[in-house]
Amino acid sequence: MPSSSRPTSDDPVRGGEVRPAPVTAAGAVLARRDDDARRPAPSSRRRSKYGLAPYGFLLPALVVYAVFLLYPLGRAVQISLYEWDGLSLATFVGLRNYVDVVTDAQLRASFGHALVLIFFFAVLPLGIGLVLAALLTRARVRGLAFFRTVVFLPQVIAMVVVAVAWRQIYAPDGQLNGLLRAVGLDSLTRTWLGDYTLTLPAVGLIGTWVSTGLVTVLLMAGMSRIPGELYEAATLDGAGPVRTFVSITVPSVRAEIVVSLTLTIIAALKTFDLVYVTTSGGPGRTTTVPSFEVYRRAFQLGEVGSAAAVAVVLTILIFLINLAVNRIGERER
Amino acid sequence: MRVSAAERAANYAILVLFALVALAPIVTILATALSPETPADAQTGGPLHWENFGRAWEQGRFSEYMRNSVVVALIVVSLATVLSLMAGYAFGAFEFRGSQVLFYLFLVGIMVPSEAIVVPLFFDLQLLGLTNTVWAIALPQVAQSVAFGTYWMRAYFRGANRSIIEAARLDGAGHHRVLWQVLVPVARPALVTMILLMFMWTWNEFLIPLVMSPNAQLRTAPLGLALFQGQYVQGTTLLAAGAVLVALPVVILYLFLQRHFIAGMLEGAVRE
Numbered sequence: 001m002p003s004s005s006r007p008t009s010d011d012p013v014r015g016g017e018v019r020p021a022p023v024t025a026a027g028a029v030l031a032r033r034d035d036d037a038r039r040p041a042p043s044s045r046r047r048s049k050y051g052l053a054p055y056g057f058l059l060p061a062l063v064v065y066a067v068f069l070l071y072p073l074g075r076a077v078q079i080s081l082y083e084w085d086g087l088s089l090a091t092f093v094g095l096r097n098y099v100d101v102v103t104d105a106q107l108r109a110s111f112g113h114a115l116v117l118i119f120f121f122a123v124l125p126l127g128i129g130l131v132l133a134a135l136l137t138r139a140r141v142r143g144l145a146f147f148r149t150v151v152f153l154p155q156v157i158a159m160v161v162v163a164v165a166w167r168q169i170y171a172p173d174g175q176l177n178g179l180l181r182a183v184g185l186d187s188l189t190r191t192w193l194g195d196y197t198l199t200l201p202a203v204g205l206i207g208t209w210v211s212t213g214l215v216t217v218l219l220m221a222g223m224s225r226i227p228g229e230l231y232e233a234a235t236l237d238g239a240g241p242v243r244t245f246v247s248i249t250v251p252s253v254r255a256e257i258v259v260s261l262t263l264t265i266i267a268a269l270k271t272f273d274l275v276y277v278t279t280s281g282g283p284g285r286t287t288t289v290p291s292f293e294v295y296r297r298a299f300q301l302g303e304v305g306s307a308a309a310v311a312v313v314l315t316i317l318i319f320l321i322n323l324a325v326n327r328i329g330e331r332e333r
Numbered sequence: 334m335r336v337s338a339a340e341r342a343a344n345y346a347i348l349v350l351f352a353l354v355a356l357a358p359i360v361t362i363l364a365t366a367l368s369p370e371t372p373a374d375a376q377t378g379g380p381l382h383w384e385n386f387g388r389a390w391e392q393g394r395f396s397e398y399m400r401n402s403v404v405v406a407l408i409v410v411s412l413a414t415v416l417s418l419m420a421g422y423a424f425g426a427f428e429f430r431g432s433q434v435l436f437y438l439f440l441v442g443i444m445v446p447s448e449a450i451v452v453p454l455f456f457d458l459q460l461l462g463l464t465n466t467v468w469a470i471a472l473p474q475v476a477q478s479v480a481f482g483t484y485w486m487r488a489y490f491r492g493a494n495r496s497i498i499e500a501a502r503l504d505g506a507g508h509h510r511v512l513w514q515v516l517v518p519v520a521r522p523a524l525v526t527m528i529l530l531m532f533m534w535t536w537n538e539f540l541i542p543l544v545m546s547p548n549a550q551l552r553t554a555p556l557g558l559a560l561f562q563g564q565y566v567q568g569t570t571l572l573a574a575g576a577v578l579v580a581l582p583v584v585i586l587y588l589f590l591q592r593h594f595i596a597g598m599l600e601g602a603v604r605e
């Protein structure tokens with residue numbers, strides 16, 4: 001969103017520093033089409049009065065973009081139709097690699113794990129964020145600026161660093177087991193990243209830790225724009241805090257909820273470094289995710305076609321999520 | 334809204350609790366990084382063992398990895414910034430045939446995950462003998478950043494005051510003068526946000542450098558850290574020190590310019 005064209009927020013939560021976050025993600029990007037159409041075009045669309053100048057400005061970016069992004073994307077689709085080990089001649093197999101995504105137990109499992117991660121990266125932080133943001137915007141407490149800085153911090157730290165830190169926390173002699181022993185829960189201590197049932201949730205909770213700050217900051221921004229009179233009217237009508245939360249707060253931040261879900265669901269789908277560093281997909285194959293399968297198949301197993309198919313499916317999923325958000329975003333208007 | 338003193342107190346408790354949860358892993362890794370590496374170290378020096386950072390720097394070869402990261406980040410940020418400014422100007426200040434279609438083409442790039450492009454890129458660049466070069470690591474990221482930067486700067490130039498452009502044009506300024514000497518200076522805040530985001534994404538990127546340097550000749554800092562974790566099994570002290578070193582550049586920028594990071598990631602976070 002253009003920073004200048006938007007009035008600066010004066011809400012106290014953000015200290016007037018941060019500009020309001022509109023329904024951005026890709027949804028609104030696509031939705032902006034409407035705004036553009038309404039804006040009178042500077043000149044006839046048929047014949048530009050600027051001649052070739054705009055193309056000249058566009059060309060360098062377009063070349064790099066086409067060569068290093070669009071072309072590889074097309075090649076990924078092409079490769080996904082072949083069985084190829086990366087060295088010898090490829091054999092055309094049609095859509096078989098895509099059929100495998102559904103029928104291959106390992107691949108299906110990796111998408112299942114991604115679904116579990118979506119719960120931990122997106123759903124759980126949204127629940128926590130909604131309650132947290134509602135509580136914090138109800139009462140104007142001091143230190144919110146500091147709080148925002150702190151909870152947002154995990155977003156800027158390299159995922160590899162996050163993974164290294166949490167590996168130490170989850171280690172057999174790590175801080176988590178130390179904490180459990182200190183409070184007398186010795187029986188609960190375990191090798192958190194070596195447990196067949198608990199490793200995936202343990203990795204997921206790292207995602208919860210990363211996402212919650214982003215979601216909370218986003219929701220706090222939205223809630224601070226809800227007019228106070230709404231709450232006062234509701235209170236006069238006898239609505240309790242839970243009632244006002246459900247019928248005023250949550251509906252008012254629907255746009256922010258949609259944006260935060262897009263960002264966090266896509267982050268969950270694209271999880272690679274976290275899994276690579278913490279578990280490498282193990283123990284067994286209990287924590288493999290689609291991105292990890294792309295890497296493993298292309299560069300370790302020599303199943304390049306299959307890897308490309310998984311990557312294409314992943315890309316389509318991300319497009320669909322953005323499209324869905326776009327739809328919801330437009331209905332909001 | 335007026336709330337009772339009890340609720341206010343409860344709010345502070347919640348605020349503190351969640352701040353602690355957010356900080357705990359970071360404090361943990363800092364504390365580990367500053368703890369004595371060996372029993373002998375524990376006897377010497379103060380309670381904080383800063384020498385660990387020097388040792389990690391040496392043993393983990395972080396000077397080399399950090400240099401690679403700096404080179405890659407410099408290439409990506411400078412190239413992507415210039416290209417994005419130009420493309421953003423083309424889309425923002427002109428209406429031309431095909432502009433809509435071309436713009437949607439750029440939007441696609443914001444959504445495409447690295448996973449989708451990295452596989453074919455590796456095999457094609459290998460054929461050209463370009464793997465294990467800084468270009469193989471940087472150029473795909475330039476393309477990704479350009480997709481975002483074009484979207485970001487176009488939005489800015491659309492919102493910019495059109496009369497400034499018209500006035501400058503009437504004064505006889507060429508397009509390059511309008512862009513670089515009239516618009517760019519005004520666009521500083523949006524530009525800073527864009528540059529910071531591009532830097533952060535490039536510095537923290539893992540998959541592209543992992544794939545593009547198969548024999549590990551050219552490791553960026555996050556990759557070096559992952560390798561260090563594999564080799565360094567005796568203890569966690571130096572690993573933690575290495576992790577702090579890798580995170581530090583972006584964290585320092587964040588602490589000083591956090592409103593750019595937060596606003597940018599919330600408003601333009603389409604890419605990630």
